Amino acid sequence: MLDALLQQISQCRLCEPELPLGANPVIRAHRDARILIIGQAPGTRVHQTSIPWNDPSGDRLRSWLDIDRETFYDARKIAIMPMGLCYPGKGRSGDLPPRKECAPQWHQRVLNELPHIELTLLIGQYAQNYYLSDKPKTLTETVQNWRRWLPEFIPLPHPSPRNTLWLKNHTWFENDVVPFIRNRVHEILMDELPFTGSNEC
Template identity: 75%
Template sequence: MLDDLLQQVRACRLCEENLPLGANPVIQASESAKLLIIGQAPGTRVHETSIPWNDPSGNRLREWLELDKETFYDSNQVAIMPMGLCYPGKGKSGDLPPRKECAPKWHQAVLEQLPNVGMTLLIGQYAQNYYLSDKPKTLTETVQQWQRWAPNYLPLPHPSPRNTLWLKKNPWFEAEVVPFIRDYVHQHLRS
């Protein structure tokens, strides 16, 4: 059933006329996945390769999780579903926000097929705004209050190199949150 759904997702052309590089929905999932990563939207490199988090942001994310590429890209362990499944295009300061059609169209159906997910990483404000109710106004405050939602949901800043300054200003994130995620992910993926 999930395989059929993933075929439908990957064939989606709902907003293709608004996508500068055309539609190429990128998703990774399996019914046995124990970790779900919900990010923003694929960048150009991910669009070109159809491999999620196949860029410098993905390198930092895998470093935070202490996962090698083999484990990270094993859909039996890690599911990856962005808020916008296709590359949205370039904006004034980085990529455009994820398309708004994707999450309402596909997320719930996919989530229903992922019964073993114990932790969902919500990367960036778009995922956090969609999945966390009654959250603070800023990303920093939301991430600071991560324990409110852990371990089911964990709000994270985007691991983009553009956020290096944020990480330097907020050393508590890599000192407190990253170790919790690593421990939980490694224990959960082993079980």
């Protein structure tokens, strides 16, 4: 059952010795979820609050999807599972990459409990490298070829403020890709499943 699996994940200490702030796995899921967001790893603010995408990156992501916080954090609609479930620490230029232990340990087990996912948003190169076969070498080329993986996946750049320059230099993303994503997300969310009565989240 998903609720038991999420409880098990919350107690994971697999790589805690390598984590500067200790283990605090951040994940949200419900069996009824129709959309899955797979990003990189929590930042310090998300680690402190245990709320995924609770930062400026999340604000931009919600703007891209054109949904409010209430909808975004409704696990019956949107599941959120990063490549690394815990804050990995600080590197030379931003946070370290997600820990490599998380996805092989947990992802497929969670996916097995999410039978209604219609669309998975792969945010950033780590999620794209893990889930997309025969992808181009660069994130820019991958996002440019986003239609290749429809209807299952859509690759996105990370919405971090650090990527503001990338967005300015690649206006086609917000002009062409974002409107499609918004329409598809709204289309899926409007066609909700009947409530199952489960409290899994």
